[in-house]
Amino acid sequence: MLLELLICLIIGSTLIGIGVHFIPVGGAPAALSTSAGIPTGAPMITIGMGITGILTAITFVNQPNYLIIIAGAIGSMMMISITMFFSNIMHVYGVGVPIASSTFEKDPITGFNQTEYVSQGTKGHGIPTVSFLSGVLGAGLGGIGGSLAFTSIYSELSASLLDINLVITITTIMSLMLFFVIAVVASYNIGGTIQGFYDKKFKQKILPGALSCFIVSVVLSLIYALIVWGLINV
Amino acid sequence: MDIFFNLILVGFMALLAIIAGIFEDLESDVASTSNPNSQVQLAPQIGNLHKLFNRAVSGEPLLLGTMATIAGSIAYLLFSLNFPVVLVLLLSSLFTTLIQVLFSITSYMGRITSQSLYNQPLFLDVIYKTVPSIAAHAFITIFSLTTLSYIMVYLLTPPVLLTLPVLSMLMGVTIGSIGSAVGDIHYGAENLYQNLEFGSGIPVSLNGNIVTKSALGSKKSIDVVSFCSKFAGPITGLCFGIIIFLSFWIYLVFGAVGGLIAGLIIIVLFLILNFLLERNSRINYGKYE
Amino acid sequence: MSDDLIPNQILFLVSFFGGLLCIYLSNIPLMGGILSIAGISLATIFGINALRHVGKYSLGTGVPSIVYLLTAIGVIGYLLGIVLTINLNQPILFPIIAIISAIVLALIVSYICKYLFGIQVDILAKSFISISLASVLLIISMSTLISQTFIPQVIYENVIQNGMIILLMLMSVMVIQNPYNACMGPNEDQYRTLSLGLTNIFLMLIVLSLLCIFTSKYWILYLLLSIIGWIISFRKYIGYTKHQVASIKRYGLWPKDDKEI
Numbered sequence: 001m002l003l004e005l006l007i008c009l010i011i012g013s014t015l016i017g018i019g020v021h022f023i024p025v026g027g028a029p030a031a032l033s034t035s036a037g038i039p040t041g042a043p044m045i046t047i048g049m050g051i052t053g054i055l056t057a058i059t060f061v062n063q064p065n066y067l068i069i070i071a072g073a074i075g076s077m078m079m080i081s082i083t084m085f086f087s088n089i090m091h092v093y094g095v096g097v098p099i100a101s102s103t104f105e106k107d108p109i110t111g112f113n114q115t116e117y118v119s120q121g122t123k124g125h126g127i128p129t130v131s132f133l134s135g136v137l138g139a140g141l142g143g144i145g146g147s148l149a150f151t152s153i154y155s156e157l158s159a160s161l162l163d164i165n166l167v168i169t170i171t172t173i174m175s176l177m178l179f180f181v182i183a184v185v186a187s188y189n190i191g192g193t194i195q196g197f198y199d200k201k202f203k204q205k206i207l208p209g210a211l212s213c214f215i216v217s218v219v220l221s222l223i224y225a226l227i228v229w230g231l232i233n234v
Numbered sequence: 235m236d237i238f239f240n241l242i243l244v245g246f247m248a249l250l251a252i253i254a255g256i257f258e259d260l261e262s263d264v265a266s267t268s269n270p271n272s273q274v275q276l277a278p279q280i281g282n283l284h285k286l287f288n289r290a291v292s293g294e295p296l297l298l299g300t301m302a303t304i305a306g307s308i309a310y311l312l313f314s315l316n317f318p319v320v321l322v323l324l325l326s327s328l329f330t331t332l333i334q335v336l337f338s339i340t341s342y343m344g345r346i347t348s349q350s351l352y353n354q355p356l357f358l359d360v361i362y363k364t365v366p367s368i369a370a371h372a373f374i375t376i377f378s379l380t381t382l383s384y385i386m387v388y389l390l391t392p393p394v395l396l397t398l399p400v401l402s403m404l405m406g407v408t409i410g411s412i413g414s415a416v417g418d419i420h421y422g423a424e425n426l427y428q429n430l431e432f433g434s435g436i437p438v439s440l441n442g443n444i445v446t447k448s449a450l451g452s453k454k455s456i457d458v459v460s461f462c463s464k465f466a467g468p469i470t471g472l473c474f475g476i477i478i479f480l481s482f483w484i485y486l487v488f489g490a491v492g493g494l495i496a497g498l499i500i501i502v503l504f505l506i507l508n509f510l511l512e513r514n515s516r517i518n519y520g521k522y523e
Numbered sequence: 524m525s526d527d528l529i530p531n532q533i534l535f536l537v538s539f540f541g542g543l544l545c546i547y548l549s550n551i552p553l554m555g556g557i558l559s560i561a562g563i564s565l566a567t568i569f570g571i572n573a574l575r576h577v578g579k580y581s582l583g584t585g586v587p588s589i590v591y592l593l594t595a596i597g598v599i600g601y602l603l604g605i606v607l608t609i610n611l612n613q614p615i616l617f618p619i620i621a622i623i624s625a626i627v628l629a630l631i632v633s634y635i636c637k638y639l640f641g642i643q644v645d646i647l648a649k650s651f652i653s654i655s656l657a658s659v660l661l662i663i664s665m666s667t668l669i670s671q672t673f674i675p676q677v678i679y680e681n682v683i684q685n686g687m688i689i690l691l692m693l694m695s696v697m698v699i700q701n702p703y704n705a706c707m708g709p710n711e712d713q714y715r716t717l718s719l720g721l722t723n724i725f726l727m728l729i730v731l732s733l734l735c736i737f738t739s740k741y742w743i744l745y746l747l748l749s750i751i752g753w754i755i756s757f758r759k760y761i762g763y764t765k766h767q768v769a770s771i772k773r774y775g776l777w778p779k780d781d782k783e784i
Contacts, residue, residue: 027584031269031414031422033435039269039422040414041584043591044295048411051404056481058394063490071490074497079408079477081504086416086473088511094420094465096433098515110509116521121437126515132508136501168395169686172404174602176689180595185632187584189640212635219631223603223624230606234679275708283777290704292587292697300693304730307690311734333726340719340757341705343764347715348708350769359774397686403693452776 015145017213022138072147099126134196259417270422295410302406570657600625
């Protein structure tokens, strides 16, 4: 039983870590239209989307496990797609810039040329379609990871603890802590801005990122398994 | 009947979320909280002294998350003491607003004092004039967030099975990350740099070269509200409202599996909308000249 | 960052041993709560000073992220400490297990940063360990204040079951990261930053002492103590600010050149 939990937690938190790399993050420069991407730090947008996924997963607790996992992914993806769309609206109608990024020549999905539309002295503005898709994929991975961790802890705890309110509160807190740790570790790897999987930076960052998130998640999962074992026997 | 009541509640939740989003963004603009604040901090360094409010409590998600959690915890405490609902919501939000205001004042004084090398004075009238506005916006935000969490925990059927502090923390962090991802662009890229031509990003070489004067005297942070409330605030509110509304509505109307399919369709719809937006912006604005 | 006026080692020794002592003595009826308040202040000051050292390096994302990474690690260690000591029936070991597991996690993360990500900051491991240690001590002292004892079973019922642990976590993130973040700049000063830290912690203690209503009949005393502490530390902070600021103006515009003040 606990071995199953351990494997689920390792897979889940590694997926969160890989998902963070997919999200197009611009950091502080993006809030000035100096760089493309979502204008906030990588950890916080990841935690925000993870929270929406967990919230959706909570409303699904009485459903079968695979539905909870899908629900978490859908919740996260919905949150990030709406946020990115409104962020783009802000760029287009509030600042008056076309959406483009100079980290790649041509958008592979829409075929739009990028560099001609980027203002001089900046690295782009807004979230182009390929970065948008990448963000949705990353949110999907992160949402699957978060809700996988959520379900595995929940099903272990709910089998032995009676108070469902208590079980869900503890489970939520534990899955949130996972997001807090993994998202920051992954964003240290990214180190600033990234524009999703089509960025050149992605290829050199993903391997150490995935490896480090795997190591951290193994250690975290061991501790979590101990905590869950202890909570069952309280 | 049950589903009808729930639908009304979800609509009301979306309304509260919209209000919370609008005022959250305006509060962060008037107090100059999140990423654009880096420019206000940079300005004295390159010789641009200013009279803007300059607060670095923390990032928006953390600040809002902490404040919402404090409000939620106090509300939880007062509920256990059997206070009436309206009083609980009002008292907890008022108390939390006080804490946020104190944090704002100390943070403003801290950042300005640490820049004394560049001769940046500490303006007392900035504190007196800006803080009431911060307090008003913060109160509405926290009140809406606490009411939203209260509805989710105590009124919705089936309720969200969390305790009030945890749920209000979730709401606070979410609204903070949305507010900093959507609304702040208008303040950072447009309002602070109105000396640049409309329709271009801010080049790195011009960073810190913000507007410090307005039509009459110095540029004040209160003026930012009237600028940002025309576009940035409502859009942020709409974004948060839509997220809260859709996250509950689709499962109420279409059931569990149908709701998931509807969610997938919504994601694809937003992908297409984003593509159309990108194409139209390119056609209308043209290449950079 | 300016140089340390109070050396970091002294802060470490005082807050580590003092904090542990305060935690273990929190069983005493009236004094326990006051000792918890002392433990909270000591842990915060140590955390802030450790953050001052690592905060000047750019790690790729903002200063707060360091703190909430390490506080999340602290919370995980704290949870492990609580459930293990309840199961082993060894309440005395609870702070020790929490501290050790948090330190091990922080060490692993700092080694990953050093060897996998290539972040070349010499004091990274030391600072990560210090901040996580401070956050664990802070969260444990906060929960001993609420539950009036350090026995894990009581803490589990009073802090974890109703989800208050999330409040304690966010509060400790806030009080550790805010003073340095708010006072960052070329003229940052240790005394001013630490006095701002004390101001913040007493502000948070006002909330915490309200939450003691159910567990302690002395909650009003703690409330008074926090308000008095807040007033004193706030006046101290204003004093340092007045002393160090370039100039204070009631109205008007900024000076035109360097000579005019």
